[in-house]
């Protein structure tokens with residue numbers, strides 16, 4: 001009988017998540033029955049969406065939500081034979097008995113020299129979010145100028161790279177000089193540290209004096225208020241995330257964008273990556289093809305072992321994220 005280690009959300013987050021929000025619990029798993037598989041987690045994902053999602057979708061005492069790459073170690077389900085690798089919404093746990101619901105096999109020809117951790121990053125949900133935001137929401141065209149914030153993150157870094165592949169001019173913001181250097185390495189035309197600039201407005205204007213055709217919005221709040229007036233007439237904004245507001249205990253208020261949106265005739269559309277799930281198999285192949293065409297393109301490791309920022313491990317960019325070490329100790333310090 002297998003014993004799973006699970007991380008349980010003991011208390012809903014108030015402000016920034018803390019170690020004390022979680023408790024390690026052991027769970028005896030039953031033997032898999034007909035149609036079931038036993039999974040062993042290899043890579044675990046931590047994404048910003050878990051903060052707002054957990055608040056509305058979870059009860060205290062439940063295993064923390066999250067996606068993982070897992071290996072099938074026992075199977076009575078022909079769709080998932082022993083040894084195959086899957087992506088599944090199993091939550092923060094080492095082992096899972098699953099009837100196959102919500103499991104997706106990794107691309108059958110996943111190359112040996114590409115870490116499967118990318119199935120949680122560039123060639124997984126964050127990569128798909130970048131692709132759909134650019135193609136389905138913004139309809140980004142060659143020659144256009146794109147702004148993306150949280151640009152060194154799992155989504156933003158792919159947004160910038162795909163936009164460059166499409167022949168666009170890309171401006172990205174991030175919160176450290178190390179991340180700015182990383183964005184330059186990825187081929188961003190302009191990158192700046194929003195925490196140290198004297199004037200966000202000035203730096204956005206200097207980076208794109210004629211304004212922005214498209215804005216891939218990950219941050220919300222103050223950044224958004226300053227960026228929206230920098231759009232060109234008929235500019236398009238894809239609202240992917242609002243990470244600067246997820247830990248707020250009191251909602252942020254204005255300035256509100258309505259007047260700028262009217263005068264500049266802007267389009268702003270929120271989206272969730274799941275809207276285009278039917279396109280995922282083909283889209284994942286496209287992301288993998290880009291990754292294979294040029295080793296630097298989309299070459300960001302999602303996570304190694306169970307360390308959970310989306311850069312390489314150890315992360316040289318000082319991301320403040322959750323991490324869970326190989327002994328399954330959870331921590332919210334920098335990784």
Ligand SMILES: NC(=O)C1=CN([C@@H]2O[C@H](COP(=O)(O)OP(=O)(O)OC[C@H]3O[C@@H](n4cnc5c(N)ncnc54)[C@H](OP(=O)(O)O)[C@@H]3O)[C@@H](O)[C@H]2O)C=CC1
Nearest residue numbers: 048150153154155174175218240241242243244271272273
């Ligand atoms: N709509 C959808 O379907 C999806 C939306 N998302 C959203 O996309 C966004 C990016 O996600 P992802 O790339 O996975 O995230 P990552 O965890 O990879 O990166 C997040 C980065 O956001 C920046 N950030 C954090 N707090 C703040 C803040 N208060 N103000 C400004 N920036 C901040 C930090 O970078 P820095 O140091 O540069 O500030 C941080 O590293 C999130 O908003 C997420 O919710 C993600 C997946 C799907």
Ligand SMILES: CCCCC/C=C\CC(=O)/C=C/C=C/C=C/[C@@H](O)CCCC(=O)O
Nearest residue numbers: 048049052053056065066067089125240241
């Ligand atoms: C309920 C409030 C939602 C607010 C939206 C917040 C942020 C946007 C965002 O980050 C959306 C992310 C979507 C991620 C989807 C992930 C799926 O692949 C799996 C999620 C299901 C799960 O983990 O159980």
